[in-house]
Amino acid sequence: MIRAEGPLPFARFMELALYHPAYGYYCTRRVLSGPRGDFYTSPALHPAFGALLARQVQEIWEQLGQPTPFVVEEWGAGDGQLAADLLAAAPALAPAFGASLHYVIVERSAALRRRQQRRLRPWGARVRWIASPEGEGQPAGGEAAPAPAGLVGVVLANELLDAFPVHRVVRRGNTLRELYVDLADDGFCTVEGEPSTPALAAYFARLGFLPPEGAVAEVNLAALDWLRAVAARLERGVVLLLDYGHPAEVLYSARYPRGTLRAYYRHSLSVEPYYRVGWQDLTAQLDLTSLLLEGRAAGLLPLGLARQRDFLRRLGLAAYERAVRAAGLPAAETQASLNALAALVHPAGLGGHWVVGFGRGLSGPLQGLDEAATPLTGPALADFLRPRLGWEHPAPFSRGRRGQR
Numbered sequence: 001m002i003r004a005e006g007p008l009p010f011a012r013f014m015e016l017a018l019y020h021p022a023y024g025y026y027c028t029r030r031v032l033s034g035p036r037g038d039f040y041t042s043p044a045l046h047p048a049f050g051a052l053l054a055r056q057v058q059e060i061w062e063q064l065g066q067p068t069p070f071v072v073e074e075w076g077a078g079d080g081q082l083a084a085d086l087l088a089a090a091p092a093l094a095p096a097f098g099a100s101l102h103y104v105i106v107e108r109s110a111a112l113r114r115r116q117q118r119r120l121r122p123w124g125a126r127v128r129w130i131a132s133p134e135g136e137g138q139p140a141g142g143e144a145a146p147a148p149a150g151l152v153g154v155v156l157a158n159e160l161l162d163a164f165p166v167h168r169v170v171r172r173g174n175t176l177r178e179l180y181v182d183l184a185d186d187g188f189c190t191v192e193g194e195p196s197t198p199a200l201a202a203y204f205a206r207l208g209f210l211p212p213e214g215a216v217a218e219v220n221l222a223a224l225d226w227l228r229a230v231a232a233r234l235e236r237g238v239v240l241l242l243d244y245g246h247p248a249e250v251l252y253s254a255r256y257p258r259g260t261l262r263a264y265y266r267h268s269l270s271v272e273p274y275y276r277v278g279w280q281d282l283t284a285q286l287d288l289t290s291l292l293l294e295g296r297a298a299g300l301l302p303l304g305l306a307r308q309r310d311f312l313r314r315l316g317l318a319a320y321e322r323a324v325r326a327a328g329l330p331a332a333e334t335q336a337s338l339n340a341l342a343a344l345v346h347p348a349g350l351g352g353h354w355v356v357g358f359g360r361g362l363s364g365p366l367q368g369l370d371e372a373a374t375p376l377t378g379p380a381l382a383d384f385l386r387p388r389l390g391w392e393h394p395a396p397f398s399r400g401r402r403g404q405r
Contacts, residue, residue, distance in 0.1 A: 007180035009196045011222070013188075014165040014273070014282055019108055023278045026109045026163075041159050042242070042308070042350050043082035046340040050085025052315040053240075055376065056368045057086065057154050058097050060238050063363045064152065067236075068100040071153030073130075075226075076160040077105045080116035087123055102153075103127045150235045158242045159353075161226065161291075162283045166218040168259065169200055171211045176200055179216065181274075188274040197221070204252075206293060211252040216259040218284040224294045227358075231298035236361035239300065242308060244353045245286030252287075260285035291356060300358035304369040309351030311368040312344055316376035 001016075002008055018025045042049040061070050077083055083103055091098030103126060107113045113129060120127045168179040170192065177192045178200065195201065203219050204210050211217040230239055245251065251260065263270040265280040273282055292302050306314075324337045345351035357369050367373050 002181065002183050007182040007191055007193065010168040010179050010181055010190075010273075011165040013181040017273075017277050018163060018165070018282060020278070021110075025278055025281055027111060028278065040343075040350075041078065042344055042353075043078065043085065043158070045343050045350075046320075046337065047085040047088070048317065048320045048341055049312070049344055050082050051089035051092075051320075052312050052317060052368075053082070053156070054086045054089035054093060055315045056240070056311075056366060057101075058090070058093050059367050060154055060362070061097055061100065064236055064361065066096065066100065067152050069102045070097075070100045071102050071104055071151060072156055073104040073106065073151065073153060074156045074158075075106045076157065076163075077107055077116055078112065080105075080119035082156075082158060083116070083127065084119055087120075087126070101126070105129050149233050151233050151237060152235055153237045155230050155234065155237070155239045157240070160243070161220065161223040161241065161286055162243050162245070163281070164220055164222040164226070166220045166222075166261070166284045167196070167200060168216060168218055168261070169195070169211075170216050171213055173213070174210070176204070176210070188277075203290065207248050207252070207289065209249075209252070212254050212257065215252070215254070215257045217252050217256075218259050218261055220284065220286060220290075223286065224290060227291065227294050228298045231295065231300050231358070231360075234300070234360055237359070238303065238362065238366070239295070239358040241291070241356040242353055243286050243356075245288045245291075248287050248289035251285055256285075286354075288354060288356065295358040300360055301362070303357035303359045303362070303366055304371075305357075306355045306369050306371075307347075307351060308353040308355055309345035309347060310371075311355040312351075314370070314373045314375050315368050317341065317345065318375060319377055 001012075016024065019027060021027050057072060061067070064070075072083075072086065074083060083105065087098075087101065087103060090101050103120075103123070105113075105116060105127065107116060107129065116129075169176045170179060171177075172192075176195055178195045180191050180193050181188050182191045183189070199221055200219055203221065227239070258271070261271065261273060261282065261284045263273055263275065263280045263282055265276055270280070288305065292305075295302055321338065321341055324334060324341070327334070329337070343350060355368065357366055359366075365373075367376065
């Protein structure tokens with residue numbers, strides 16, 4: 001493409017490196033997360049994550065008047081672990097809630113769809129796959145229904161938007177220059193050029209400032225497009241995003257003079273996007289300010305932000321910890337499970353991720369996002385917990401930040 005068309009905007013390069021159907025990272029890698037993958041995500045650590053999200057989804061269902069059916073639409077569902085844990089926990093929370101729940105997955109990768117379908121086979125027709133509004137995400141071996149309008153439920157995206165293709169820009173004086181990918185003798189190289197779209201200047205005009213002089217910054221226009229499209233389909237419910245990022249004044253400051261673009265391969269971190277193209281994950285921190293502005297502009301009510309550690313604790317993580325300690329498991333298994341729970345809320349790792357909520361038609365605040373909420377307690381998940389207190393491998397995050405996106 002570069003030989004035929006000239007240098008590519010970095011966003012186009014990243015799109016191909018991650019999502020090309022034959023060579024893209026997410027379409028060819030069989031295992032992405034976990035000990036045999038390139039990074040860890042929260043669902044791979046412990047079923048508590050999905051169960052506590054089920055508690056939050058249950059509260060949304062109740063605030064909306066307990067509609068049936070009630071849809072959880074997950075975008076980028078990985079290997080299906082989060083969906084499986086949420087669906088397993090729902091009936092333990094309330095039988096009527098579990099019966100009302102229908103799970104919908106939007107997934108671009110055919111390889112990941114096959115893994116999801118195998119894992120979620122026990123739920124049969126309660127789980128289905130749909131085509132995205134752009135026509136992506138067709139399930140292997142069959143036709144997909146179009147993404148429905150008038151959605152009543154929860155749109156869930158866990159570590160999705162950080163892997164959307166980003167434009168890279170650099171400030172030169174009072175203007176922006178865009179960074180393009182060109183060919184060099186030994187591979188790819190970066191060159192500067194005029195912005196490929198006026199949306200880049202408009203993005204910073206809305207924020208009211210530019211990055212520092214000479215600083216490189218990422219602009220995730222695709223995330224804003226996605227949020228706007230989801231908002232247009234949401235009749236009543238919540239958009240719940242779990243990801244990492246910063247307010248714009250931090251993200252586009254002297255703290256990040258070279259931007260936040262990172263690559264992950266076999267639990268090692270790199271800043272070299274041109275190595276192992278198609279074999280490593282590429283990701284960048286989100287601009288939380290622009291997400292909140294876009295959600296409001298799209299007619300959604302911002303419900304607040306919370307760190308993942310606070311979000312999970314308000315929803316009852318302490319009950320899991322007590323249950324693990326009281327279960328009488330072998331000492332090594334008990335410690336592995338406790339380590340995994342601790343990793344979900346580690347402030348220097350997954351616990352530092354943000355949870356961002358947008359709503360339409362709700363009657364009140366959400367437990368997980370309400371700073372004044374008292375952490376939930378009680379045995380509501382006891383029946384679900386008993387066979388799931390242990391975990392198959394020690395958590396890797398008791399020290400440091402190894403392998404976390």
